[in-house]
Amino acid sequence: MSSDSKYKLEYVWLDGYLPEPNLRSKTKLTDKAPKTVADLELWGFDGSSTQQAEGSSSDCILKPVALYPDSSRKNGFLVMCEVLLPDGTPHPSNFRATIEDEADLWIGLEQEYFLMEGTRPLGFPADGFPGPQGEYYCGVGYKNVGDIARQFVEEHLDLCLDAGINHEGINAEVAKGQWEFQVFAKGAKKVCDDVWMARYILFRAAEKYGLGVELHCKPVKGDWNGSGMHCNFSTAHMRDVGGEEYFKKLMDAFEKYANEHIAAYGPDNHLRLTGLHETQSIDKFNWGVANRGASIRVPHAFVKNGYKGYLEDRRPNSQADPYKIVSRVQKTIKSVG
Template identity: 40%
Template sequence: MRLLLTPRILNACKILHRAVHLDWSPNWKLSKKIWDRYRNLPIANCKVQATYVWIDGTGENMRSKTRTMDYTPSSHKDCPNLNFNGSYTYQAEPKNSDVILCPIAIYNDPITQGNNKLVLCETYDTEGRPTPSNHRHHCMETLNHVCDKEPMFGFEQEFMMMDVNSRPFGWPVMSGEPSPLGSYYCSVGADRAFGREVAESHYRCLLYCGVDISGVNPESTASQWEFKTGPTIGIKAADDLWISRYLLQRVAEDYGVAISFHPKLFKNWKGSGCHTNFSTKEMREDGGYKYIEEAVKKLEKRHEDHIKVYDPRGGKYNALRLTGHGVSKVDKFTSGVADSTASVKISKAVMQKQKGHFVDRRPAANADPYQVMNALVCTLCLNPQ
């Protein structure tokens, strides 16, 4: 007897196959107990693993390579430069492929632990010029002109947990999308808070390695989370965010989960941003509210310029997120007190105290924090016309 494979039966077979063989990374099948056996092997005190981490030519993704050191570095200055093949990371041509890693920050490594380190790096070509995706170099030049302003930053980084085929973690396999919005923000429960182990493991890693992490919570889309860094003065704020993004993906890798910083994956669900808290010394002092109001007016005049650098794709993907429905609109600047739909939000507590900070809600989740910081400081502290 032959089974007639009608389109309906074929579709049902595909759905069943998907339900049984979830599209998670094969990493989730690997035993972490076996990994612990090797991670806990005794290593000579003079041997240290230093994992060099950098931003590749996309301006969004990160790369890493590990080398052995015969000493424990106490700062990034103790770490030598390294070179790598930039033709594989969109940072050089094959016939002139060398790119130089220049250490700029060092962190304790929560993955390999012990004396091992994470070394955040800038990238330069062999002529000593910063690569096109090295926006830290220019940000530092800007910040060096405004040290007396003590600019302070905090980032609210939203992200989605996914399978390797871009299906959100925890979303129904057979029925399309989860139940409507409203159940997931700061949620508790196995039916609505998906991937807490990943978020909490990441949180502990950041505390271990010295990042200024201030909190974490589930966001309003199923499988969407947010972690907050800062407030931190100067370039360390952006360094911390980049190493936090690296560690988030590294931790999720162990769980077989992928991480997406895409600003807007699904039309009917809230997108992901990187809301940026900003203040200067005068804003934080008594009577500083007037400086916050002045800053908002300056931001309005440079709205288009900021939108272009608040998304590595020149605002293309961020425009999908900033539609005016529950969020600000990409082509219109707005501000307000306690208004989460505004481009720039001032909390009611700040208004009542008449000092503090504001939140720029326009940067996309995949924004380069160095570019965000540079834009804010140039507009608000260097007084452009």
């Protein structure tokens, strides 16, 4: 049988490691190209190797939930999966299954990360540090971004666009070796699926460059920016009705549930949310118009438009599980009514 008649389906899932899961994947070969998720079969894996089962009963099930073209492979597809127990119920590590999907919830997530060369960020000298922050943000030129990084982030962007993931932008970030991409989608589950798959593509694409990808929110201590995953969100009510009264009630709810948000927004956030480097302190909550040091940043246009539009929660960090971020935002919005 010719290799042209075989299709490579890369089943991707989240493991059971804590505090946040890792990505795992393996390839299933089929004779027919899938057109939709409905064409994809359930598959299995050994959960005892991923912190999701005991060795004495190690079977776990992969349930396909999203399908993406994979332009990096001949006849390739990427398959986002949920993990199920052998009886077909969601595995305890399957947080996606607990989220209520809402088509009218529009979410944009800004994924920051560091490219790593061995144990140090790309562009850092073997001993000491590069020049201080200032010119790296949206920087250009070898001095600011080097030679490999831009080639790599452009390749990642193209792979994601080929997969149908709705990137809205990429840029070099404030710290040396730090980059960002932004993904927008309509629907609570879709944006999370897309960000996880964009992360998968990021890690896999970095392999051939001999680079690592660091999602930890503060990989370089001291006077260096940490990495966040700012969450931009709106509902139909926020976009079409809005109003100052509703906005203030919403901000009261975000303040009321501040601890629950921090718990969902990624590990070690106290290292990043210090009140420095464009953050608010982890133990405080505030909102501000165009204020990069606020917990929630309010665009000028939002206020001018009668408190209508979208808001930006700046507290989620780069390592956080998008499913947990979106779920917590959902719950707080719903508490307002």
